[in-house]
Amino acid sequence: MGNRVKGRVKKKSIKAASHSGMGSKRKLSRMGKKQKKDHSGIDATFIGRSACLRKLQISLKDFRRLCILKGIYPREPRGRAPGNKKGQVYYHVKDVRAIAHEPVLYKFREFSAFMKKVRRAAGRNEKDEAARMDNYAPTYTLHHLVRERYPRFVDAISDVDDALTLVYLFAALPSERRIKSRITNKAKSLAAAWSAYCATTSSVTKSFVSVKGVYFEANVQGSAVRWVVPHAFTQNMPDDVDYRVMLTFFEFYETLLGFVLYKLYNDIGVRYPLAVSSIERNNASSVLAANLRALSRETRDSKSMVSNAVAEAIEASKEEGTNAEETEGGDGGKKKLSKKSKALIKSVDVALNKIAGEDSDDGDDSDDEDDVDLSSPLKAALESVSNAEDQIGGAVADGDGSGTSLDEEATKRRRLFAGLTFFISREVPRGYLELVCLAFGGKVGWDDSDSPIAASDPSITHHIVDRPKLPSSFDALPKSREYVQPQWIFDCANFHFLLPCSRYAIGAALPPHLSPWVDDEEEGYKPAYAGEVEKLKNGEILDVQTTEVVGGAAESSADEGADAKETKDEDRSANDDTSDDDDDDVTDSEEEDDDVKADKMKKRRRDEDAETKELAKMMMSKKAARLYGRMQHGLEQKSKKIEDLQQRRKELEYTKEKKDGKTIVKQKVERLKKERRDVEKDYADTGGSMSKKKSRRSKN
DSSP, X not given: OTTOOTTOOOOOOTTOOTTXXXXXXXXXXXXXXXXXXXXXXXXXXXXXXXXXXXXXXXXHHHHHHHHHHHTOOXXXXXXXXXXXXXXXXXXXXXXXXXXXXXXXXXXXXXXXHHHHHHHHHHHTTOHHHHHHHXXXXXXXXXXXXXXXXXXXXXXXXXXXXXXXXXXXHHXXXXXXXXXXXXXXXXXXXXXXXXXXXXXXXTOEEEEEEOSSOEEEEEEETTEEEEEEEOOSSOOOOOTTSOHHHHHHHHHHHHHHXXXXXXXXXXXXXXXXXXXXXHHHHHHSSSHXXXXXXXXXXXXXHHXXXXXXXXXXXXXXXXXXXXXXXXXXXXXXXXXXXXXXXXXXXXXXXXXXXXXXXXXXGGGGGGSSOSBOOSHHHHHHHHHHHHHHHHHHHHSOBOTTSOBOOOOHHHHHHHTTSTTOEEEEOTTSOHHHHHHHHHHTTOEEEESSTTOSSOTTXXXXXXXXXXXXXXXXXXXXXXXXXXXXXTHHHHHHHHHTSOOOGGGGOTTSOOOOOOOTTOOHHHHTOOOHHHHHHHHXXXXXXXXXXXXXXXXXXXXXXXXXXXXXXXXXXXXXHHHOOHHHHHHHHHHHHHHHHHHHHHHHHHHHHHHXXXXXXXXXXXXXXXXXXXXXHHHHHHHHHHHHHHHHHHHHHHHHHHSOBOGGGOBHHHHXXXXXXXXXXXXXXXXXXTTOOOSOXXXXXXXX
């Protein structure tokens, strides 16, 4: 019986039939609980867009704006959706709950009620009342959304790529339709502030000119930030673009960039936003020039900011001390200071100890003391300030003479164009060229009244021109400068090497503009120009003026050498004796036997390797064999791509135009025709003729 109690009914097994007399709990464990609607499956986790609008009681336009501002996107349910719900837009239930408690949602509802009042007043023809109410429209901020979505500064930096691309796009768009002038001006100021920071801190690492625009990459506090700058053309405004969505994104990105730029400028000791007056903005030829001028002014002023603060603190403390001494009648030469002055001196002491790298916790014990010694902390503080100013002065100076502390990589980039002065001609887009030149340590001037460097300045080393030939007005300029095309700036910055200017001369055919984001070792193919630049870096090519011949003319010279070699071999073979021919036959037969043996050994090794691979593949499991097949397919596709690139390169080199606009093939044909004419002429002098005579048919 076991542990059974006498007289108690035996419990039924859990596998008992459902029609047996079991209780409700056992039936629940046997058959399961009947689920309610919308409590399990796809309905419990996801909700459609129409249901979201009904639940939140807002319009589709406001719901779309809220989703963009909160960073909520539609979700695709896992598994297979029911047949009646295919093609629907789903959102996660938790996301909708987060929107329901959003303060911006309440502001949207207030604005909807406010617009009803305004429309009511306008419908009653009360224009003054409607205009008065317009000043009391509800407003909202997005600061809490930025802090919520990006709790750390690193998160904001990693997501600033799209923000910069959209801001630069709005800065290039015309002010029409829904895009107001206020939005374009704000986008220009944000783009100029970002460019000014990148130019001052030498953050730009890579750049590439494409059809879509100019791609940039900057290293900002260890994070790679990449964005696109549109070309300086008149932008077309297509009709099938929803500009309301773009404006909503710009509204959020404007706040995000404000936070990011404030933190970045604060790290270099500059107050943001920059104090750019309207007069400076109007007088400057671009917003970037005005921001760069303001930033250089702020960085120069920030060098003496700490010392000025210390001097003011000392003067204030002395005045407080003398006033306290006069009021109390003097106590043995000791200065009785008020609580305010003691707090001021303590704050100055703590700040200066932080600058000097000392421990600032030692001064906490002096809170309750009434006597304050001014000599020791302020003396040490002034010494630390002088050391800090020496460090700032020792940093690499930018184009305007302001100092900014840079890391090791930024210092290397700053040295590339150090000592070079560029002058940008008026037909060249100045925005991104100015950014690259300044980021790599150069000085920039342009063809305008606000340019810091005149066109006739003898210190100019490179004049950037984008014309087929130089105009006659350039003859009056100094002869000490180099005239290059804009691609020279980008290629030098990407290769981190000053390339020869001869390949980028005015009117010359430019070398290929290679992307800095392509890894040649990983791709397995290195372009010819990349190999040339690598040789230049290693000092292997000294005379680079003839590098144009390396690609295609080398092949024609090789053909000529081969022809000359063939003629020499024929002459040598005609003058050899028969005995030498016999010896050569013996040696040639021995060499042929050795070559045949070597080929057989190589073929045998290849067959053995192939057989070993097949055996190893047979021993694999089905899953491993399938994975191995996919790997081999990828390797074959990669090798095929490399072979195609090499074939295209050979074709381009073979058909590349050389001097007088003639290809290599045409030059070779003309050379062969000329040689034949010379041979015919020499043969004609002997009395013979090499011309073929046409045979006439005899008429029957």
